[in-house]
Amino acid sequence: MSEAAETAGFLHQWKGAGFKRFIGPLLRPLGLLALCIVLSFLNENFFTLKNIISVLRQSTILVVVAVGMTVVILTAGIDLSVGGVMALVGCLTSQLIINGTPIVPAIACGLALGTLFGLLNGVLVRIFGLPPFVATYGMMWIANGLAMILMQGKIIFGLPDNFLWLGSGYLSIIPIPVILAAVVAVAFHFYLKKTVSGQEIYALGANREAARYSGIKITKTLLLVYSLSGFTAAIAGIIMTARLDAAQEGMGEPFMLQAIAAAVMGGSSLMGGEGGIPGTIIGALILTLVVNGLNLMGAPSMVHPLVTGAVILTAVFFDVVTRKWSD
């Protein structure tokens, strides 16, 4: 190929990918920054260290669920059961602790249950061939139903202090849940970017047929992916219970849509193969700040679903539009 043709080809590629490669990734941090500036006008204490830490702490639960959701979305799947799993795991763990189980085994049981639910999602999706949103939607109702049975309509509170530490403790000035969320996020980021298994998830999402021909074990990968989402939902459920010092059926409900919104706002495409953890964290922070801002303006909490819905529709719309542009 002549040099001129090579340059022309390069330029052509550049034109198409330019938006995606340079402006696209910058858009989200800039959006986050703009939101922060708007909020600092609404509340003069916004840019204090104390408030920033408090915002980070508020976002932790969402970050953890959204990280697992991102992995599922990368495979062009979806996990609608996370809210139900969060509630069920929170209820089970606190129920065990109240009934005298030591904290560590209780948490281990919770994590195992969450992972099991994720695994079942994977089995329904991959082995039985149900569309992901049907399988996980069904599992959501089962998880919610089991939480109801477990709680018998009651609320559990008054959990021991060393369990509550997970949700409200501090390591010098950094809240423990922030550390937990950071560990989960970093671990998942490295897993996705630096391990073969993680790269296989991207490959599978981008083109399932090609992935199959290149020898990726699709069944194993999908089971793993849904199990991971169940696992992170379980962690989020435990952090939530520890932070509220309460467990109740239905408490995870808003997080299902928020987690999808965070992932999509962060640039993960619902068509799979695109996106990642850093974007999702920015998405989760934006969503937390929006809710934070609404509270600052004195809007009732009943408005939250309306705003979350509008945000997710807009985010998905932009995802669709930008993908059309760059094609």
Next chain:
Amino acid sequence: MKNKVQLRVVSIPPVIWIVLALFVLYSFFAPGFFSAGNLWNIGVQAAPLLVLAIGATIVILTEGIDLSCGIVLGFAGVGFALLAQRGFPIWLAMLGGILLAGVCGLVNGVMVACLHLPPFIATLGMASVITGAGLVSTEGMSIAVRDDVLEFVSNGAPLGIKMPILIALLIFGVVLFLMRFTAFGRNIYALGGNSEALRLSGANLTAAQIATYTVAGLLAGIAGIIVASRTASGHITAGLGWDFDAIAATIIGGTSFEEGKGGVAYTILGVILIAVLRNGLNVAGVPNMYQFALIGTVVLGAIIFDILVRRLSGAEESR
């Protein structure tokens, strides 16, 4: 052609077997299940679900999904109750509620057909928006309505058949007719089966898709009015979880998410299964809180059973 007929015959039995199994089970554990009064009761309970599930079916036939229909059902009830509360004539308020639901469906359709959002996320986002709107407009309260018409709509029996059943069967007939004999129905099947051919034949894909979601919204609205009449009130969560039942009824009835297979006629079987299941649990005295998990499990089990049977029969056919 013969193959197709065979396939249809093969695809019906699973549901019927499960319903029969439930009947046998309930005859042991739920005394009173087989009384005439209770069987009528099942019909009345199934009626709004049938209306809702017909909407879910036509959407699924286009390879779409409507996860908002349960909330739209409650939203129609809220709209109706708020209008009635403000002194509108009761029939007009009912119409208002149904039209409100139709608008929700229209918006869903526009998001899917024009903006190309994936259906499940468009309708899920819509459900969230409507939940917020419904909560804000009612402050989370149940809005009570008092009128004799409600008693008629929920309990009247003009032809010896209770009104909800009559309405549901009427709608079932109308939609069945639309699906078999009009361009509306042909377009829906083509959207799922072969949208490319439909486009080449000059039909307007976008309009057909929007029409489908709008009709699904209107049907959710009608179901919402039936429910609101029975409870004499409007509440945004009145249909919470009904979307799952409606989708489950569709899948159990044999409508598949791919290639526009199945149809409205089969959905009635799925609706009967779910209605029988719920009613039997009530009659047997199973507390409400146990029912969610149980029904979720049975429904997923039925879907899996159905898929397995289909796979087996499919394997036989290809042999």
